Amino acid sequence: MSGLVKGADGRRRCSWGASTPEYIAYHDTEWGRPVRDDNALYEKISLEAFQSGLSWLTILRKREGFRSAFAGFDIDTVARFGEADVERLLVDPRIVRNRAKIEAAIANARAAADLPDGLATLLWSFAPPRRPRPKTAAEIQPKTPESTAMAKDLKRRGFRFVGPTTAYALMQATGMVDDHVAGCHVPARRS
Numbered sequence: 093m094s095g096l097v098k099g100a101d102g103r104r105r106c107s108w109g110a111s112t113p114e115y116i117a118y119h120d121t122e123w124g125r126p127v128r129d130d131n132a133l134y135e136k137i138s139l140e141a142f143q144s145g146l147s148w149l150t151i152l153r154k155r156e157g158f159r160s161a162f163a164g165f166d167i168d169t170v171a172r173f174g175e176a177d178v179e180r181l182l183v184d185p186r187i188v189r190n191r192a193k194i195e196a197a198i199a200n201a202r203a204a205a206d207l208p209d210g211l212a213t214l215l216w217s218f219a220p221p222r223r224p225r226p227k228t229a230a231e232i233q234p235k236t237p238e239s240t241a242m243a244k245d246l247k248r249r250g251f252r253f254v255g256p257t258t259a260y261a262l263m264q265a266t267g268m269v270d271d272h273v274a275g276c277h278v279p280a281r282r283s
Contacts, residue, residue, distance in 0.1 A: 095229030095273040103277040107229060114152045120278060126267035130211040133266060134204050135165035137211075138197045140262050141253035142188045150188070157186025162197065167211070170201035196252035203250035214249075218242040218259075219268035227274050235260045236269075 097110045109119025127133055139158065143151045151158075161184050163169040181187060181194045204211045220238045239260035246254040254262075263269045272278050 095226070096275050104275050105278070106271075106273050106276050112149060114149060118152055123265055124267050124270055124272050124278065127265075128212045128216065130204065131165050131167055133211050133215055134167050134170075134201060135159070135162075136265050137200060137215075137251075137254065137262055138162065138165060140258050140265065141196055141200070142190070142193050143261075144193070144253060144258060146188065154187055157184070161187050167201050167204045170198060171205040173198045173201070193253060200251050200254075203246075207249070214245070215242065215262070215266070216268065218245070219263065222270070225270055225272055225274040225276070225280065229273055232271050233260070236263075239263055 095107050096104045097107045098104050099110050099116065103120075105116070105119055109115050109123065127136060135158075139151050139155070142158070159165060161181055178191070178194055178198070182189050182191060187194075207214055218238045218241055220236065226232050235256035239262075240256040242263070243254050243256045243259040246259070260269075264271045270280060272280075
């Protein structure tokens with residue numbers, strides 16, 4: 093059962109999800125749960141991109157600031173952001189102030205708005221068949237053929253900051269794959 097830790101509450105959870113209250117809440121209530129709403133998926137893809145090179149804890153702690161700064165991650169609203177919005181975001185201490193990532197989030201909203209069947213339909217088309225949970229954390233790979241294909245397709249459609257590793261992290265976060273280690277108290281994904 094390598095990759096699990098027993099928390100103060102007596103529950104076994106994936107080792108990464110037990111170190112801080114933010115990680116415990118994210119691990120126990122959100123990570124790995126299926127997300128099929130376009131705006132919620134846009135939020136996830138945006139936050140994964142902002143996380144690149146940073147700790148996920150930094151992103152979790154700034155999440156409400158991101159939501160406020162990016163209009164609740166409403167795709168249509170963010171797709172209309174212009175240069176004045178970029179400048180506004182670059183001085184907003186509630187978020188990660190990185191021009192390339194801010195511009196990518198806006199470009200990604202525009203690309204998502206252009207999808208004929210929506211973001212959820214596209215992203216979930218890359219979900220692999222269900223498989224058993226990994227027995228150890230060492231079995232979890234940073235990318236897969238499906239995440240590589242997803243990243244390639246997203247880039248072709250104008251998305252940015254969506255490499256195969258980021259795409260796989262998105263798949264994990266949104267329940268397209270269930271990478272909770274076997275024995276974790278979080279119920280297995282249902283859909």
